[in-house]
Amino acid sequence: MSVPSADQVPDIPILKALGDRRSIRYFDDTREVERWKIETMLQAARFSSCQGNINATEAIVVRRDECDLWEELEECVSGFNVQIINQASHLILWLTNINAWYGRAVDGISSLSLSGAATKYHGWNYEFSMTQTIPRLMSFPPERTETLLRFESGQAVANAITAGVGVGVGNILIAFGRKPGGVEKAFNLPPNYKFTWGHAVGYPLEDAKAGGQRPRLKFDKLFHDNALGTPYMCQPDTEALLREKGLIQEQAPLDGRFDEIVAIAGQHGRDPGMLYFPAAEIERLMADDDWDFGPRIRAKAADVLATEDLPEYPQEMKETFTKLMAEHGIDASKFLPRGEE
Numbered sequence: 624m625s626v627p628s629a630d631q632v633p634d635i636p637i638l639k640a641l642g643d644r645r646s647i648r649y650f651d652d653t654r655e656v657e658r659w660k661i662e663t664m665l666q667a668a669r670f671s672s673c674q675g676n677i678n679a680t681e682a683i684v685v686r687r688d689e690c691d692l693w694e695e696l697e698e699c700v701s702g703f704n705v706q707i708i709n710q711a712s713h714l715i716l717w718l719t720n721i722n723a724w725y726g727r728a729v730d731g732i733s734s735l736s737l738s739g740a741a742t743k744y745h746g747w748n749y750e751f752s753m754t755q756t757i758p759r760l761m762s763f764p765p766e767r768t769e770t771l772l773r774f775e776s777g778q779a780v781a782n783a784i785t786a787g788v789g790v791g792v793g794n795i796l797i798a799f800g801r802k803p804g805g806v807e808k809a810f811n812l813p814p815n816y817k818f819t820w821g822h823a824v825g826y827p828l829e830d831a832k833a834g835g836q837r838p839r840l841k842f843d844k845l846f847h848d849n850a851l852g853t854p855y856m857c858q859p860d861t862e863a864l865l866r867e868k869g870l871i872q873e874q875a876p877l878d879g880r881f882d883e884i885v886a887i888a889g890q891h892g893r894d895p896g897m898l899y900f901p902a903a904e905i906e907r908l909m910a911d912d913d914w915d916f917g918p919r920i921r922a923k924a925a926d927v928l929a930t931e932d933l934p935e936y937p938q939e940m941k942e943t944f945t946k947l948m949a950e951h952g953i954d955a956s957k958f959l960p961r962g963e964e
């Protein structure tokens with residue numbers, strides 16, 4: 624339970640911590656994350672921004688060998704996450720307390736006024752707050768409140784993850800989709816407590832870079848300048864600066880990544896194979912101008928296309944995908960097997 628002195632804890636610049644973050648999927652099950660590090664992550668969550676200072680985000684910290692409900696939790700977690708939670712050191716179950724909105728609105732804003740945060744400068748005054756603003760907020764239906772507060776919980780979790788990276792631990796968010804409502808039931812959560820997401824924490828068994836930064840869409844395909852569809856460009860000098868500061872890092876897959884995964888699988892008696900998509904799907908993806916693919920991933924794709932025995936598109940699913948996308952007004956033709964659009 625010992626806590627190091629401040630000078631023993633390295634200071635990681637925030638841009639570097641953001642760039643170092645990876646979803647870690649291979650944890651060292653022999654190593655336990657120190658309590659002070661979990662506490663640090665929770666503190667970071669506590670100080671994330673929250674609407675009206677209502678403090679809606681809570682969490683249950685779970686340890687595999689201490690929690691009587693572990694087996695129940697294991698049944699709730701999506702299949703591809705079971706191995707992860709069993710090798711992680713801690714599982715943080717993030718909760719969103721909807722009643723904070725209704726029950727803490729008055730005190731939250733009162734605490735902001737006493738802090739010198741909310742003032743008359745911005746139009747706040749007691750009478751208007753109590754007769755208009757707060758009752759209006761409190762009359763939101765729970766579904767609307769839930770959307771607002773889950774967003775807030777996301778902020779808290781992101782803060783916790785960044786703090787975790789800052790103190791050298793690996794993180795991943797994991798879905799509990801196998802048994803909807805299962806976590807709520809296991810912990811007997813009252814209906815105002817929404818289970819928002821699971822978060823596994825531990826020391827990475829894989830290299831902390833986890834094979835490099837994962838690709839994203841291009842910056843200007845995501846961000847818009849004054850109007851939707853007008854690309855907001857990132858200046859090359861900013862990009863160069865961020866590379867130097869460590870926010871933008873070498874894209875995956877780094878050299879040796881696949882050997883690393885095969886070796887870990889070998890040590891754990893797990894399938895060492897990779898997940899590959901059909902050749903036409905890989906070719907289409909690599910040709911997609913929306914994605915920011917660098918030379919490493921392109922080289923990997925070329926190698927996979929040349930050497931792997933790739934699966935066929937499941938023809939019977941064409942209709943399903945077309946229908947699912949059509950429901951959202953998306954033209955599925957480019958996603959269909961080549962020559963059939």
Ligand SMILES: Cc1cc2nc3c(=O)[nH]c(=O)nc-3n(C[C@H](O)[C@H](O)[C@H](O)COP(=O)(O)O)c2cc1C
Nearest residue numbers: 644645646647648701704795796797798799820837
């Ligand atoms: C809300 C959320 C839920 C996620 N759920 C899972 C999950 O259930 N299992 C998993 O392996 N990864 C999960 N991830 C991790 C993403 O797949 C991951 O962010 C993505 O692979 C990009 O990699 P990176 O986080 O290392 O940049 C989740 C991420 C988010 C933000």
